[in-house]
Amino acid sequence: MDDHSPRDDAQALAPTPAPRVYETPPKDRPITDAEAARAAQLAANEHIKIASGYLRGGLADGLLKHATGAISEDDGQLVKFHGMYMQDDRDLRPERTKKKLDKAYSFMIRLRIAGGVISPQQWLALDDIAVTYAGSALRATTRQTFQYHGVIKSNLKRTMAAIDGALLDTIAACGDVNRNVMAATNPAQVGAHGAAHRLAKDISDSLLPKTSAWREIWLDGERVVGGEEEEVEPVYGRTYLPRKFKIVVAVPPSNEVDIFAHDLGFIAILDKNNQVTGWNVTVGGGMGMTHGEPETFPRTADVMGFVAPEDAIKVAEAVMTVQRDWGNRKNRKNARLKYTIERYGLAAFRAEVETRIGKTLGEPKPFTFTNNGDRFGWTEGDDGRHHLTLYVPSGRIKDYEDGPQFLTGLRTIAQVHEGDFRLTANQNVIIANVPTEKRAAIEALVDQYGITKGAGALRRNSIACVALPTCGLALAESERYLPDLMTELEESLATHGLAEEEITIRSTGCPNGCARPFIAEIGLVGRGPERYHLYLGAAFDGSRLSKLYKEDVAASDIRDTLDPLFADFAKGRNPGEHFGDYLIRAGHVARTVNGPDFHDRTGALKPAGHA
Numbered sequence: 001m002d003d004h005s006p007r008d009d010a011q012a013l014a015p016t017p018a019p020r021v022y023e024t025p026p027k028d029r030p031i032t033d034a035e036a037a038r039a040a041q042l043a044a045n046e047h048i049k050i051a052s053g054y055l056r057g058g059l060a061d062g063l064l065k066h067a068t069g070a071i072s073e074d075d076g077q078l079v080k081f082h083g084m085y086m087q088d089d090r091d092l093r094p095e096r097t098k099k100k101l102d103k104a105y106s107f108m109i110r111l112r113i114a115g116g117v118i119s120p121q122q123w124l125a126l127d128d129i130a131v132t133y134a135g136s137a138l139r140a141t142t143r144q145t146f147q148y149h150g151v152i153k154s155n156l157k158r159t160m161a162a163i164d165g166a167l168l169d170t171i172a173a174c175g176d177v178n179r180n181v182m183a184a185t186n187p188a189q190v191g192a193h194g195a196a197h198r199l200a201k202d203i204s205d206s207l208l209p210k211t212s213a214w215r216e217i218w219l220d221g222e223r224v225v226g227g228e229e230e231e232v233e234p235v236y237g238r239t240y241l242p243r244k245f246k247i248v249v250a251v252p253p254s255n256e257v258d259i260f261a262h263d264l265g266f267i268a269i270l271d272k273n274n275q276v277t278g279w280n281v282t283v284g285g286g287m288g289m290t291h292g293e294p295e296t297f298p299r300t301a302d303v304m305g306f307v308a309p310e311d312a313i314k315v316a317e318a319v320m321t322v323q324r325d326w327g328n329r330k331n332r333k334n335a336r337l338k339y340t341i342e343r344y345g346l347a348a349f350r351a352e353v354e355t356r357i358g359k360t361l362g363e364p365k366p367f368t369f370t371n372n373g374d375r376f377g378w379t380e381g382d383d384g385r386h387h388l389t390l391y392v393p394s395g396r397i398k399d400y401e402d403g404p405q406f407l408t409g410l411r412t413i414a415q416v417h418e419g420d421f422r423l424t425a426n427q428n429v430i431i432a433n434v435p436t437e438k439r440a441a442i443e444a445l446v447d448q449y450g451i452t453k454g455a456g457a458l459r460r461n462s463i464a465c466v467a468l469p470t471c472g473l474a475l476a477e478s479e480r481y482l483p484d485l486m487t488e489l490e491e492s493l494a495t496h497g498l499a500e501e502e503i504t505i506r507s508t509g510c511p512n513g514c515a516r517p518f519i520a521e522i523g524l525v526g527r528g529p530e531r532y533h534l535y536l537g538a539a540f541d542g543s544r545l546s547k548l549y550k551e552d553v554a555a556s557d558i559r560d561t562l563d564p565l566f567a568d569f570a571k572g573r574n575p576g577e578h579f580g581d582y583l584i585r586a587g588h589v590a591r592t593v594n595g596p597d598f599h600d601r602t603g604a605l606k607p608a609g610h611a
């Protein structure tokens with residue numbers, strides 16, 4: 001673990017800006033020229049939000065247009081706030097274009113599951129939906145929820161009704177709002193994890209959009225019209241947030257939720273009995289960037305202060321509303337909280353949060369993270385209950401031909417399991433809260449269906465985003481490619497006696513960073529078909545970004561590029577030293593201090609005030 005002290009000393013010198021409270025256009029009088037000029041500069045999505053009538057847009061009508069499997073472009077932006085992305089099968093694109101056919105449109109539907117905990121009954125309902133509407137597969141995501149792929153437009157309402165029937169929803173799972181709130185999963189330290197989960201759930205509930213659009217559109221709920229902005233969306237207003245907003249709750253020593261990759265985080269500070277005495281608050285993490293645009297960069301979050309348990313939700317709301325008011329609404333590529341913090345400085349941001357909560361935050365308390373992966377196999381909680389973490393390759397819960405039967409096996413387990421299921425931030429599944437007397441029966445079912453309880457050291461520390469064929473933004477393969485690459489790398493690691501070495505590896509099909517590749521010790525980011533940027537040198541515990549080691553590497557050259565580094569690591573490492581740390585010490589790659597020096601490959605440029 002390196003620099004975990006607040007990294008804002010130099011930024012504290014930045015002038016305090018006047019809060020730029022974002023004004024939504026008036027409804028009760030004509031808009032002035034000055035207001036019109038300001039509005040003209042706003043990003044297109046801001047206008048879509050304003051015109052949508054609190055996220056309704058033309059969605060209800062669009063669903064009735066049976067001649068196309070698509071919805072309009074503007075509604076395509078709005079539907080994200082309802083937890084959906086319109087997509088098309090990119091494998092089929094060339095063939096369909098040749099035949100002059102429309103694209104093969106379908107929808108990805110993402111659930112909102114605060115803390116990633118669901119009951120066996122909910123599991124069975126979600127399984128049933130997968131089989132009926134979504135190609136018999138569920139995808140456990142990198143943010144503790146499930147996605148369905150391939151739901152066609154004519155089945156959307158039926159799918160949403162079934163999700164509602166399982167007492168779940170998809171509200172705010174995507175879009176410019178607070179997304180699914182994550183929490184440390186493995187309930188081994190019962191008190192602390194219980195508190196983390198409760199906080200995640202409470203934040204999720206309190207920051208949920210209030211518009212009734214979701215119920216109206218998908219469940220034919222009663223249309224609620226009119227009302228003042230303050231009543232309809234008291235926190236968000238008509239324009240919601242400038243960009244997505246992501247919150248997590250972590251329980252040290254595990255950083256399984258990757259707190260430094262998120263806009264807002266809470267780190268449990270524990271007493272000797274593992275009870276939470278309060279939370280350190282982190283702000284300004286984020287992964288996405290754009291190739292060739294150095295003003296965009298990933299950034300790890302800063303530790304901003306400490307808050308008592310009773311004030312945590314107030315702090316969450318204040319951080320989000322400062323970002324609502326200060327975030328950039330003209331340029332979406334500069335709109336995440338990480339850029340707001342870089343622009344105004346952490347000290348000014350913190351001062352504004354303190355003004356809004358009417359209290360000062362405490363100074364951050366010491367804490368230590370050791371890793372950002374999952375603990376596989378069985379663990380026992382301090383209440384004597386048992387938890388089995390399964391390894392789910394790329395989070396795909398399906399039945400593989402001649403391979404593990406994840407879907408059928410977990411369905412069968414859900415029929416007898418009395419505890420709950422937990423999704424991890426690394427796309428894995430925990431069968432949680434198993435009483436001692438049921439442990440053998442659960443294990444027998446896991447084995448019967450060939451479900452994997454672990455994997456080799458590299459594989460169990462891997463994540464791949466979806467990418468092709470469904471993601472419209474993918475420049476290269478990810479989920480379909482990483483397993484083969486890992487087979488090659490495992491051979492290479494074994495040659496150097498490193499088969500059991502824990503190294504984090506993550507791949508994405510583009511630099512948006514859905515699998516958080518810039519905080520993996522080996523990060524592959526799609527550049528074009530079968531070509532990747534190779535990033536190295538991040539910290540094993542997720543606290544330091546990597547650096548670009550080699551541009552545009554052909555997939556076929558990745559093993560040969562990494563092999564000499566593995567060889568050198570095997571010879572030169574200190575006991576217990578991690579791969580990412582070693583590469584920096586040995587001078588293979590420069591150390592990244594934080595976002596602003598991410599693109600500087602020499603390591604000469606350091607953000608002001610950073611060691």
Ligand code: HEM
Pocket residue numbers: 085087108140141142143144147261286287288289395427464465466467470471472473512513514515516
């Ligand atoms: C500009 C930034 C981003 C954009 C435009 C974006 C867009 C997308 C799209 C279109 C998908 C759907 C892919 C599919 O399922 O076919 C997706 C998946 C996903 N994204 Fe992002 N994303 C961005 C950044 C991130 C980041 C930084 C994270 C996490 C920290 C994230 C988390 C996810 C998750 C959890 C999924 C679900 C599938 C998975 O687990 O890989 N996204 N994203």
Ligand code: SF4
Pocket residue numbers: 465466467468471472473474475478508509510511512513514515
């Ligand atoms: S990282 Fe890029 S390619 Fe991968 S799912 Fe996210 S947006 Fe798609």
